[in-house]
Amino acid sequence: xxxxxxxRQLDLRDKHYSEGVLKEIVWVSGVVGSYEIxxxxxxxxxxxxxxxxxxxxxxQEWGKKFKEVEDTxxxxxxxxxxxxxxxxxVMETEERMGVSMDGGMVHIRDExxxxxxxxxxxxxxxxxxxxxKTKEWVELAHAVDNSYAAHLGGPELFGQMVWAEAQARGWExxxxxxxxxxxxxxxxxxxxxxxxxxxxxxxxYHPIFAQNWRGTKCxxxxxxx
Numbered sequence: 001x002x003x004x005x006x007x008r009q010l011d012l013r014d015k016h017y018s019e020g021v022l023k024e025i026v027w028v029s030g031v032v033g034s035y036e037i038x039x040x041x042x043x044x045x046x047x048x049x050x051x052x053x054x055x056x057x058x059x060q061e062w063g064k065k066f067k068e069v070e071d072t073x074x075x076x077x078x079x080x081x082x083x084x085x086x087x088x089x090v091m092e093t094e095e096r097m098g099v100s101m102d103g104g105m106v107h108i109r110d111e112x113x114x115x116x117x118x119x120x121x122x123x124x125x126x127x128x129x130x131x132x133k134t135k136e137w138v139e140l141a142h143a144v145d146n147s148y149a150a151h152l153g154g155p156e157l158f159g160q161m162v163w164a165e166a167q168a169r170g171w172e173x174x175x176x177x178x179x180x181x182x183x184x185x186x187x188x189x190x191x192x193x194x195x196x197x198x199x200x201x202x203x204x205y206h207p208i209f210a211q212n213w214r215g216t217k218c219x220x221x222x223x224x225x
Contacts, residue, residue, distance in 0.1 A: 021048065026063045029055055033109050070161070077164035096124035097174040098143060099166055099195060100203075101158075101187045108152070119149045119162035121169055124176075159190035166195075 024046060029038040035052040042048040042055070050058075099122070103115045122143035129140040149165045151158035171177060177198040181187035191200055 021046075022058060022062045023066060025050070025055055025058050026066060029059050030063075035059075070164075073168060074157075074160045074164040077167045078160050095170070095174045096176040097166070097169070097171055098122050098124050098178045098180060099162060099171075099198075100143075100180040101162060101190065102182065103184065103186075106152075114152055117151050117153075117155065117158045119158065119165070120146050121148075121162070121166045121171075122146045124178075155186040155190055159194055162190070163194040 025038070025042065025048075028041050028046075029035060032038050032041055035055045038055045039050060039052040042050055099119060101117065101119045103117045105113050106116045107113050120143070123145045124141050125144050126139050126141050128137045129142075130136070131138050147165055147169065149158070149161040151161055177195065178201055179191040179195045179198050180201045180203055181191065182203050188200070191198070
């Protein structure tokens with residue numbers, strides 16, 4: 001059976017698509033109303049020409065495989081020994097990392113409105129940035145190399161997914177880590193469970209904006225660190 005060396009070099013799967021593209025196909029098909037809409041979305045946003053029937057076939061084949069991989073990684077991350085035992089003697093890097101968690105309401109076909117929880121894991125880099133008000137150059141932190149975990153359901157499984165992503169990216173070796181979130185109690189419960197040794201930062205602008213928009217008080221968290 002013949003093969004193309006470049007396909008192997010680029011880690012192409014299923015004859016034409018890389019693992020990243022296949023993940024996007026599966027993801028898009030899960031958040032839109034039909035495979036026809038997924039076809040149109042992939043063509044318009046991703047410049048990817050693929051028929052709705054091909055989208056369906058990829059979802060049937062690769063959706064389960066990707067879920068199995070993610071479940072295995074999550075179970076492995078949450079089943080690790082204590083961090084003190086796991087990383088004793090491991091060289092600390094100079095990297096700074098952060099994680100942010102939030103939730104938003106999305107409308108699911110035949111199910112109504114539900115909260116989609118999304119977590120972002122990122123590296124932190126500081127470089128000169130022009131202040132929009134003063135027009136002066138100041139040193140500001142930026143989130144780079146973002147990766148994500150999302151879950152349509154309760155916080156327990158979502159927290160495990162976010163921690164698995166952070167752990168896979170070397171969270172424990174980073175010199176400095178921090179968690180950013182609004183005032184939602186479930187976010188800080190997860191921060192205390194999975195990111196207990198990281199600095200915790202309240203996104204003040206977020207709840208203040210929500211309070212002004214909704215006309216109701218938004219809970220804030222009093223953090224000691």
